[in-house]
Amino acid sequence: GLLERDNQMSFRGDLAETWSTPDPLTYVFHVRRGVRFHDGRALTSADVKATFDFIRNPANKSPKQGALRMVTSIEAPDDTTVIFHLSQPYASFCVNLIPSAIGIIPANAGADFSRHPIGSGPFHFVQQTQDEEVIVERNPEFFRDTPQIKRVRFRVVPDGVVRALELRKGSADLEMSSLSPDIIPVLVRQPDLAVSERTGTNLSYLGFNLEDPALSHREIRQALALATDREALIRYLLDGQAKLAAGVLPPDHWAAEANLAQYPYDPARAERVLEAAGFPRKQGGVRLRLTLKCSTEEQARLIGAALQEQWRGAGIELELRPLELATLFSDVAKGNFQITYQRWVGANTDPDFFEYAFSSKRFPPDGANRGHYRNARIDKLTDQIRVEMNQEKRKALCSEVQKILADDLPYLSMWFNDVVSVHRRSLGTLDLPSTGNYNFLTMLHPNHD
Structure with a gap:
């Protein structure tokens, strides 16, 4: 790029x-x-x-x-x-x-370019087999330091258990954020395997449909935040491999605002908020019935089940509805949901995201404001963020947006998933990037090739 x-x-x-x-x-x-x-x-x-x-x-x-x-x-x-x-x-x-958006290719690239790509990066393309593998080799003419690794083979292994077995028996050297958290401690007991990790930028969140009669009340969204023990979810379901999120921007981001409204786990306060908002306990102790749509991925279903248990303590009966990804995305884009558990990968690393996800001009299909959040001040601020060229002034605008979102809670930002790699100990310590890409391969100095 x-x-x-x-x-x-x-x-x-x-x-x-x-x-x-x-x-x-x-x-x-x-x-x-x-x-x-x-x-x-x-x-x-x-x-x-x-x-x-x-x-x-x-x-x-x-x-x-x-x-x-x-x-x-x-x-x-x-x-x-x-x-x-x-x-x-x-x-x-x-x-x-940037490279993940648009890489530069030769001006006279031919029709077969997709099968034989040519770039200028640290590794050059050798061959690929669809749905199986891609092989690259180091580029000795790279304009920065030449990689120490001669050849990298990226293998497509869809099954997480099989990926773990490949690492265990030595037929794979590393993986990136592709294993379930519970399997990692088992793998790293093996003397020749190690784990490297750092805070990541991918955001897991609960999205609320603000067209819903109950969820249109800000107090209800705040009560749900107070009824959610995110620290326990990270500790027990993610094996500690995530960091609590206060907002949508990663905490190390240049525009991230540190001073935001917090919602520590407080079920008693959640009950008081619900009571004051006009949602008393009724028959069976239930104040409110809600539905959560998530993917069929095991971790998403476990988190949904844990939320069911946590929210029940505040009198909220939560129905869990796991869906195949295509159906989930379609339902959420059409507004056919109350609450959804999803993840942003990459998009939430630029201030432009505020307009894309929260401006009332960006309802699907023109953007990702799937919960139909409306706030005139947010619309005005995101218009200014789009055109403000001075970074300090832009940061101040972003700070105000983040404070409003933390109060209004169109999302409950859950956590930023850590970037985690299990790899051969001989590769040394990996300097993993927060976005989880493979740029660190250029800096590896393994004990053997």
């Missing part, structure tokens, strides 16, 4: 050595000299322009076209300069320039 992000989600140069924004509608990037594609060709601004022009061309039906809708034109006045012109200010534009 032209840029990359650190663990605080601040931008730094990748293929671009420097960049500037002379005005809010213009981004100028200066590409590093001496970078070569895996086939030996020099990477220039013409390749950058061609990559983005291909995505912007409607005829190519790129799923990333919408992300570049504000780009009106791209210039490459010389081999190392690329200029993007936008139709309106868009402070999150740079998110579209």
Whole structure:
């Protein structure tokens, strides 16, 4: 990508050595000299322009076209300069320039490019077998430090138990956040296996449908938060492999607000809030009946069952309805739910997320405000966040948004799942990134290849 992000989600140069924004509608990037594609060709601004022009061309039906809708034109006045012109200010534009969003490919890439991809990264493509494996080898011409590992084989192993067995018998060297928490302590008892972990950015949350007569009351949502023992869920169901979330942005994020309303587990206070909101205990001690929709994944069902037990103490009868993912996503997008347990992967790492998930202009299919949350102040603030180019001013706007969301609770942010890897001890300590990608492979110094 032209840029990359650190663990605080601040931008730094990748293929671009420097960049500037002379005005809010213009981004100028200066590409590093001496970078070569895996086939030996020099990477220039013409390749950058061609990559983005291909995505912007409607005829190519790129799923990333919408992300570049504000780009009106791209210039490459010389081999190392690329200029993007936008139709309106868009402070999150740079998110579209990181490797996980858009990588740069050669200008004259052929029709078979998807089967024989060429990039400029630390590893070059060797071969792939669909649904089985992808093999890459180190790129000796990489513009940064050459990886120590000669060859990496990514194997597709759908079953978690089989993945654990492969590690145990030595036919796999590492996995990334793909094992159930209870199996990890068993594996690391083996002398040649170790575990590396760090706080991650993927957010698990409860989403509320604010069109629902009961859940439209903010007090009910706050009572549910107070009736939820998230620390116990992390300790017993996640084996401690998560960190409590106060909001949707990861705590290390440059725009994260630390001073937010908290909802520690307090079932007695939850009962008082429900009583004051007009939901007394009735026959059988039940105040309220609600339904939670989640995936059929074992961990999601266990969390749902634990919530049933916790909320029953406050007089809330919770029906659990596990669904196949496609059905779950369809129901939630259509507003056919009361409460849903889901996870955000990647999207919640940029301030643009506030508009996408909480603006009243972004109900599906135009966004992810699936609970139909409406707040005029949030709409105004997210409009400002979209165009504010000054990071300190943008951070202040984000802080106000986070404080409002913490009070209103359209989501109950549960936790950020840790990035966890079980691996061969001989690989040393892994410097895992918070987003859970494989960039750390370039820095590994194993005792053996």
